[in-house]
Amino acid sequence: MPAPRRKAGPTDTATADDRQPVSLGLLDNLLGYRLRRAQLSVFQDFLLVMKAFDLRPAQFSVLAIIDANPGLKQSRVSEALGINRANFVALLDELEQRKLARRAPAPGDRRSNALFLTAKGESFLKDAYRHLLVQHEKRVETVLGSADKQQLLSLLEKLTTLA
Amino acid sequence: MPAPRRKAGPTDTATADDRQPVSLGLLDNLLGYRLRRAQLSVFQDFLLVMKAFDLRPAQFSVLAIIDANPGLKQSRVSEALGINRANFVALLDELEQRKLARRAPAPGDRRSNALFLTAKGESFLKDAYRHLLVQHEKRVETVLGSADKQQLLSLLEKLTTLA
DNA sequence: CAGTATTGTTGTTTTTCATAACAAAATGGC
DNA sequence: GCCATTTTGTTATGAAAAACAACAATACTG
Numbered sequence: 469m470p471a472p473r474r475k476a477g478p479t480d481t482a483t484a485d486d487r488q489p490v491s492l493g494l495l496d497n498l499l500g501y502r503l504r505r506a507q508l509s510v511f512q513d514f515l516l517v518m519k520a521f522d523l524r525p526a527q528f529s530v531l532a533i534i535d536a537n538p539g540l541k542q543s544r545v546s547e548a549l550g551i552n553r554a555n556f557v558a559l560l561d562e563l564e565q566r567k568l569a570r571r572a573p574a575p576g577d578r579r580s581n582a583l584f585l586t587a588k589g590e591s592f593l594k595d596a597y598r599h600l601l602v603q604h605e606k607r608v609e610t611v612l613g614s615a616d617k618q619q620l621l622s623l624l625e626k627l628t629t630l631a
Numbered sequence: 632m633p634a635p636r637r638k639a640g641p642t643d644t645a646t647a648d649d650r651q652p653v654s655l656g657l658l659d660n661l662l663g664y665r666l667r668r669a670q671l672s673v674f675q676d677f678l679l680v681m682k683a684f685d686l687r688p689a690q691f692s693v694l695a696i697i698d699a700n701p702g703l704k705q706s707r708v709s710e711a712l713g714i715n716r717a718n719f720v721a722l723l724d725e726l727e728q729r730k731l732a733r734r735a736p737a738p739g740d741r742r743s744n745a746l747f748l749t750a751k752g753e754s755f756l757k758d759a760y761r762h763l764l765v766q767h768e769k770r771v772e773t774v775l776g777s778a779d780k781q782q783l784l785s786l787l788e789k790l791t792t793l794a
Numbered sequence: 795c796a797g798t799a800t801t802g803t804t805g806t807t808t809t810t811c812a813t814a815a816c817a818a819a820a821t822g823g824c
Numbered sequence: 825g826c827c828a829t830t831t832t833g834t835t836a837t838g839a840a841a842a843a844c845a846a847c848a849a850t851a852c853t854g
Contacts, residue, residue, distance in 0.1 A: 490696065492699065493695045493696060493699025493700070494699070494756070494760050495695045498695075498763075498768075499768070499784065500670070500677050500688060502787040502791070503669060503670040503673055503787060504674070506666060506790040506791050507663070507670045508713065509790060509791050509792075509793045510662060510663045510793065511667070514663050525664070526810095529658055532655070532657040532661075533653065533654075533655070533656060535656050535657065536654040536655065536656025540653065542833070543832060544653060550668065550671065551811090552812070552813090553832075553833070553834090554813080554835080555810080555811065555812085556833090557834060577819080577832085578818080578819060579818065579820070579831070580833080581832085581833075593657070597657050600661075604663075608793065611789050611793050612786065612789055612790065616789075617662065619782070619786070620662065623779055623786070624666060624668070625665065625669075626774050626775055626779075627672060627771070627775065627783075628672050629672075630672045630676055630770065630771065687840090705801075705802070706800080706801060706802080714841095714842090715843070715844090716801075716802070717804080717842095717843085717845095718841075718843080720802070720803060720804085737801095740851070741851085742800070742802070742849065743800090743801060743850095744802075
């Protein structure tokens with residue numbers, strides 16, 4: 469088969485060409501799609517910024533909840549974060565191995581663990597949060613504006629009550 | 632060991648009690664956390680609503696992009712959706728097996744595939760989208776209000792340019 | 795033409811997430 | 825107090841999502 473003459477020009481088909489921007493079509497006003505892309509971007513930035521602390525979003529959230537509710541039972545912590553309790557075990561194991569959190573016997577219930585931050589965990593969380601504010605949230609507010617950020621937070625809160 | 636007297640009253644420790652609501656602590660104004668929870672809720676609702684069509688969010692997004700950009704090359708589709716091209720293969724395979732999309736030879740490049748929806752794929756997408764509007768987005772607007780939804784979409788768009 | 799880059803694909807690994815099962819302990823009916 | 829049921833933490837397992845490396849075929853560039 470002879471090589472067909474190409475270089476026929478960009479208008480010889482009705483199909484989408486290469487250089488023009490891709491249309492989002494139905495996705496354009498689909499909230500779930502926009503939400504996912506935004507969340508991915510923010511998490512990616514979070515991950516980058518917190519690489520210095522070797523801390524992923526889920527780990528940070530666990531430390532934050534325990535910090536704000538010391539002594540809370542394990543099942544209540546995982547429930548508050550929407551993490552099922554089976555998957556929560558390994559997550560907590562690692563935080564405990566790193567001496568950031570600890571399981572203590574829950575008063576009055578020998579099945580349960582009451583969770584606490586260690587002293588190291590408290591200062592670690594404080595440092596991590598400060599770093600996050602300066603490096604991460606600052607960049608978020610650069611692209612959003614701080615009034616818009618508050619607005620966005622309240623809109624997202626409404627959404628979470630959906631399911 | 633004798634059973635210790637319990638029922639000592641809720642104020643005998645300084646630790647968090649059971650029934651009171653769990654504080655979010657540092658998570659309260661952390662955008663990434665709120666974003667993730669909201670996205671999970673919306674995807675969960677999407678999944679529930681689209682169970683009738685056996686269509687997951689990623690699959691829907693692929694159909695929508697092809698529909699809006701017929702003939703676009705495979706690599707450009709996956710790139711537009713932020714899906715790496717290796718993982719895109721199986722995704723597209725399934726849509727092709729279901730006769731919703733098809734790979735065609737790309738004019739002028741024998742490496743590439745130009746992607747199209749089949750006739751069945753077009754009507755399927757249309758039906759799915761209509762169903763989605765009625766069952767899913769309607770519920771979203773119930774909790775948000777339609778003005779707020781537009782506001783939210785534009786805020787999210789800004790965020791996506793972050794990473 | 796030679797070297798380099800791109801495209802689609804396969805294979806592998808790592809996360810993430812949901813589910814089932816289980817032992818120990820707590821709870822509630824009676 | 826006894827027995828059935830429920831809760832808690834845990835292990836194991838599998839599905840789905842995502843990242844990475846390698847490769848053959850093809851395209852591009854000097």
